[in-house]
Amino acid sequence: MTEEKHPVRSAPAQPWLDEAKAALRKTHAAGRMPHAVLIQAASGTGGDGLALWAAQLVLCTGPASAPCGTCAACRHAAESLHPDLTVVGLVEESQQIRIEQIRELCAELALTSHQGGWKAAIIDPADTLNRFAANALLKTIEEPPPRTFLALVAAQPSKLPATLRSRCQRLVVRAPTRAQSLAWLEAARGPAEWDAVLDVVGEAPLAAAALDPVAIAKLRGETWRGLEEVSSGAADPTALAERWSRSELALRLACFENWLTERIRGRLAPGSEAAELRASAHPPGAESAINPRMLFALLDGVRELKAALSTPINRSFALESLLRSMV
Numbered sequence: 001m002t003e004e005k006h007p008v009r010s011a012p013a014q015p016w017l018d019e020a021k022a023a024l025r026k027t028h029a030a031g032r033m034p035h036a037v038l039i040q041a042a043s044g045t046g047g048d049g050l051a052l053w054a055a056q057l058v059l060c061t062g063p064a065s066a067p068c069g070t071c072a073a074c075r076h077a078a079e080s081l082h083p084d085l086t087v088v089g090l091v092e093e094s095q096q097i098r099i100e101q102i103r104e105l106c107a108e109l110a111l112t113s114h115q116g117g118w119k120a121a122i123i124d125p126a127d128t129l130n131r132f133a134a135n136a137l138l139k140t141i142e143e144p145p146p147r148t149f150l151a152l153v154a155a156q157p158s159k160l161p162a163t164l165r166s167r168c169q170r171l172v173v174r175a176p177t178r179a180q181s182l183a184w185l186e187a188a189r190g191p192a193e194w195d196a197v198l199d200v201v202g203e204a205p206l207a208a209a210a211l212d213p214v215a216i217a218k219l220r221g222e223t224w225r226g227l228e229e230v231s232s233g234a235a236d237p238t239a240l241a242e243r244w245s246r247s248e249l250a251l252r253l254a255c256f257e258n259w260l261t262e263r264i265r266g267r268l269a270p271g272s273e274a275a276e277l278r279a280s281a282h283p284p285g286a287e288s289a290i291n292p293r294m295l296f297a298l299l300d301g302v303r304e305l306k307a308a309l310s311t312p313i314n315r316s317f318a319l320e321s322l323l324r325s326m327v
């Protein structure tokens, strides 16, 4: 259900990208466009869109200030039809960008531009380049053919080799504020309970836009109820872990994380501050009194599991041990 893409009605402004765009525009106008930029952006905050914008900046042939967004080059780039723009990403079920993909890209970049101008490439998510692929890319980045522009998009640039990182100009995209995210979502998808969706997915409006707010509210309610029941001993952690690991686990973990952070902030009734500050383990039945240290330990556990979802782990078992630690 939540995997469906919901059409974005228009392309509303993304003011949180303005700073990075202004910096790129300035270097481009001064004739000092870097050969490679590393866009550091949390997933769902528009790093991919910024990479495309940067590619359009060098490819644009319009008379207005680049990227105009309306000339044939800008439009073709946006539709992945531009012969001088190559986009490299994850293929099918793969969790890594492979060396063959990078070799192909480097061979393409070594050719003369089809349209006599720049050649551009976008690598996204660049933090999934495996070691061999990153090494293969390094050669091109160290000695780029003239008028070559590469945009690497990564949520976790630290996963890339330092040698590669140091050859790229870093552009850090700050997460949008809640108000910016809400304004963007309302403009893109119309009014809905976006606040609640952002509570679950974090400040990632483009990720939120792909979700159904009603379904998310339902999932969050269901997940929170399950957590209350487990912590009060009313539900069986094994059965719950089994059920959750089979459907919407990533979103459920996000709801779990949200439940914990709300609890840590002392916002959830009936978890009063007094109850949460109690240092001892909670008495049986007093679900609200999981002690703060335990809440933080659980939060770490949930985040670790979220990060490990793409690896071959026993999800149900990992989730069950987290749920058991609440009882």
Ligand SMILES: [Zn+2]
Residues within 6 Å of the ligand: 059, 060, 061, 062, 066, 067, 068, 069, 070, 071, 072, 073, 074, 075
């Ligand atoms: Zn243009």
